[in-house]
Amino acid sequence: MDFTTGGRLEVRITPDDVHKRVSVRLLTGDLSGPERFTDVVGVLTSWTGGVLHITRRSGESVRIEESALVAGKVVPAAPARRRGPAANxxxxxxxxxxxxxxxxxxxxxxxxxxxxxxxxxxxxxxxxxxxxxxxxxxxxxxxxxxxxxxxxxxxxxxxxxxxxxxxxxxxxxxxxxxxxxVSAQVRIAALAPIADQDADISAVTLSRQIDDDWLARYQRSSRPTPEALSVLTGGPSVWFATIRGEAGESPAAIGRCVVDGRWAGFAAVETAPEQRRQGLARAVMTALARRALEEGASAAYLQVETDNGGAHALYDGMGFTLHHSxxxxxxxxxxxx
Incomplete structure (x- = not known):
């Protein structure tokens, strides 16, 4: 990132730039040894008493001594997004x-x-x-x-x-x-490519109703309170997906989708631990996406906790990209x- 004017590093921000998005370079490490630099990009949330605070995209707040600054500038409010549906x-x-x-x-x-x-x-x-x-x-x-x-x-x-x-x-x-x-990501994608996934959806059952089998697989609340049931079944147009297990067993996989205008929101996509990596979650999402397309949706979103690595791998493979946290x-x- 270019911080220079005429080949010289410059600090081009002041306390008047609080609440703007900035990029800064600062000196780190043992000042008696080789110089080491690091860059920080985020919103300048305060600059008082010789200390800056910058909030990164991840939500982390970084404390920076003014004396450590070697360069800085105001940058555009947000980077251009090249993939996924337009949304703020x-x-x-x-x-x-x-x-x-x-x-x-x-x-x-x-x-x-x-x-x-x-x-x-x-x-x-x-x-x-x-x-x-x-x-x-x-x-x-x-x-x-x-x-x-x-x-x-x-x-x-x-x-x-x-x-x-x-x-x-x-x-x-x-x-x-x-x-x-807790931190989480909001991810978005075009809906049609999700519906076009090469997935076997023949075993997926879709329903407007939530049943005991679906709840038996749901990790958050197998015995839901009335409030939990109200949240799960609430929304403009809600669908539940289930892949049944063997007789007497909990479902192999479940999912939930709510259609709201152009948006289809996916949630509660869960697979039995012993049946993971068999494409069941992908099949659940594909079946739900096809139903959402029939209702006129064109864009997809979901919310996933930042540290859920397995879910991120699935959603990456289905074309979801990070919008914000x-x-x-x-x-x-x-x-x-």
Whole structure:
């Protein structure tokens, strides 16, 4: 990355560039030894007291001493995306929220407080898609109080890594003692190539209804609460896929898809451990994609935890690419007790 003017490294950022996306080069390691440099790219979330904080695409906050800077510049808000359907982070976050709907919600300005008896963080966290209509400290006070009334920890789901995401909010939460617990990726793809996968879907059964067999394979909740069932079956147009196991056994594989306009959202794609690497998950997704195409969808999305390597390999092979990441930040225990 070019930081030079006339062949000389230059620091071309100032504290006035806070909240902009920047790229910096800094000196690292033992200054008495050979010089070593590293580059950091992300949103400049603060620059005070001779210290910069930059939030990377991954949601990680990097602390940099001003004295270590050797070069820096403002860069475009987000890199151009060459593959996958056109979409912005706010659209995708809204669509994904509709596809995993909470049993209870309440607006706070442009934030949405969501609760579902504790079933998944996605359905029990704040979706902050704009201005809460009050100062941040007041908003956080209301958030922690709302979840405390329900006996739940307070979480805020914060997106990073694309134009219009919330790196600044992530940095503000960190300074207030909130903890980033779980990170995940939002991945997207064109739907037709998924439906065209070379997969044997003859054993896949599709249903509008969720049954005991499907739930027996579902890892999160084999004995779901009413709130869990409401979340799983909620959404604009929901389909469940099952590949039955042998007599008396749990299904070999399951999946869920919700169709919402042009989007088809995939979730709960799970395979019996002893039957993995046999193409069953691919078959489930292919069958669901074909049904979603019939309903008029053209684009696909899914959400997968960052450390789920096996799932990433499957989704890479089916053409899904990273759009942005999101993170669940938990309130300090003294606030959510």
């Amino acid at each position: 982070a706010r659209e995708l976050d809204r669509v994904a929220a509709r596809g995993w709907p909470p049993t209870e919600r309440e607006p706070l300005g442009e934030w949405e407080l969501r609760a579902s008896g504790g079933f998944t963080r996605r359905a029990n966290s704040v979706l902050p898609l704009g201005d809460p209509g009050c100062g941040l400290d007041e908003a956080l006070r209301r958030v922690t109080g709302w979840y405390a009334e329900r006996g739940l920890p307070a979480y805020i789901q914060v997106s990073t890594g694309a134009e219009g995401t919330q790196e600044v909010l992530a940095a503000e939460l960190e300074t207030r003692g909130w903890t980033r617990e 999101y993170h669940h930040w938990r309130a300090p225990s003294t606030d959510s007790a």
